[in-house]
Amino acid sequence: GIQVEQSPPDLILQEGANSTLRCNFSDSVNNLQWFHQNPWGQLINLFYIPSGTKQNGRLSATTVATERYSLLYISSSQTTDSGVYFCAVGDEKLTFGTGTRLTIIP
Amino acid sequence: GAVVSQHPSWVICKSGTSVKIECRSLDFQATTMFWYRQFPKQSLMLMATSNEGSKATYEQGVEKDKFLINHASLTLSTLTVTSAHPEDSSFYICSASTSNTGELFFGEGSRLTVL
Numbered sequence: 001g002i003q004v005e006q007s008p009p010d011l012i013l014q015e016g017a018n019s020t021l022r023c024n025f026s027d028s029v030n031n032l033q034w035f036h037q038n039p040w041g042q043l044i045n046l047f048y049i050p051s052g053t054k055q056n057g058r059l060s061a062t063t064v065a066t067e068r069y070s071l072l073y074i075s076s077s078q079t080t081d082s083g084v085y086f087c088a089v090g091d092e093k094l095t096f097g098t099g100t101r102l103t104i105i106p
Numbered sequence: 107g108a109v110v111s112q113h114p115s116w117v118i119c120k121s122g123t124s125v126k127i128e129c130r131s132l133d134f135q136a137t138t139m140f141w142y143r144q145f146p147k148q149s150l151m152l153m154a155t156s157n158e159g160s161k162a163t164y165e166q167g168v169e170k171d172k173f174l175i176n177h178a179s180l181t182l183s184t185l186t187v188t189s190a191h192p193e194d195s196s197f198y199i200c201s202a203s204t205s206n207t208g209e210l211f212f213g214e215g216s217r218l219t220v221l
Binding site: 030031033035040041042043045048086088092093094095096097098099 | 138140142144149150151152155197199201203207208209210211212214215217
């Protein structure tokens with residue numbers, strides 16, 4: 001099956017800092033999504049981005065499908081950004097990456 | 107975005123009993139839903155694909171007789187954990203996609219604790 005690796009596994013930053021999270025995947029896919037898992041476990045949809053670049057406020061994402069990676073950018077981090085970020089890839093069904101645990105310190 | 111709802115959010119049961127979890131698409135019809143499981147501090151693992159009106163498709167290593175899936179309507183899929191044991195304690199989360207984009211939306215998840 002498809003392999004999905006995320007880096008870094010853990011990231012601790014001061015409030016206000018910027019960060020870049022990476023997602024590498026092993027095969028061509030038609031679907032790539034980024035999620036933020038909140039402390040209660042709910043997955044919040046951030047981006048549906050099988051290719052190209054999208055922005056939503058302080059967050060943006062870029063997927064280079066031909067090179068099989070995607071990047072999630074978080075600017076001016078806030079403590080509420082803390083949590084686990086997952087990318088998930090596939091066609092109809094998604095395979096989740098290993099996740100990046102982000103901790104923002106006040 | 108589309109709304110997917112799960113019930114119950116939390117359930118505690120005794121070993122040997124069965125537990126049913128419901129997954130509903132509230133504002134769209136879903137011919138296919140997906141069930142995932144997440145153990146503490148781990149990623150989500152796909153358990154099965156639920157197909158409306160037909161049998162579910164299970165991922166390798168997932169016991170179909172233990173995790174019964176029923177998708178009887180276009181807005182409801184149920185997962186029944188039969189004869190639950192403590193090792194079945196986990197976070198179960200379902201998802202579905204709208205037909206136009208393929209983007210998946212997830213329910214709130216159901217945390218199962220088996221004593």
